[in-house]
Amino acid sequence: MRGPAKLPWSKDLTFKDDVTAFSGLSLVAQNGGTSGDITCKILVDGKEVASSTSSGAYAVITCNGSNA
Template structure:
């Protein structure tokens, strides 16, 4: 009489060790992708993001004794933007410096006008951690401008 052998379950003890190890490796890999390479919050530019090859990390700073400023700046794509009545020192919505990634060689521009009757303003353009442009203006309603190439 012929007896037919049926295949055993996939999750046998011998294979269980291999499957368990494979699952552990996959979970560890996914954890590292989420932890180090996840997309994160894309609402605002972040200075901690790493620049891609051929690009640089840019940070715009507005500091001083003035309490507010109207701003004009170019972003990493060369687009000009404006904002009125921003608090000094300038930070993003989450309190971090205003930063973004730009293509190497891009034109960078930042202008700030004091919205008060007194005080001073300093603008700085920082590329890859180095201040490459810095200017200061003093007095009410004065304008300070910084320009540089990334």
């Protein structure tokens, strides 16, 4: 990604059937230099499998989930 994302930001990914053996999913994000909340969520087939929220300038969040 190049530069800051315009908010709110989301990304949908679709995987081919032959990658179903791979079940690890990970997302890392960082808030900008202003205060505020940042939240990440991983959804598999519409079901939330991981979420995290953090607050403050330059806050970092990590979501790790599985489709297993």
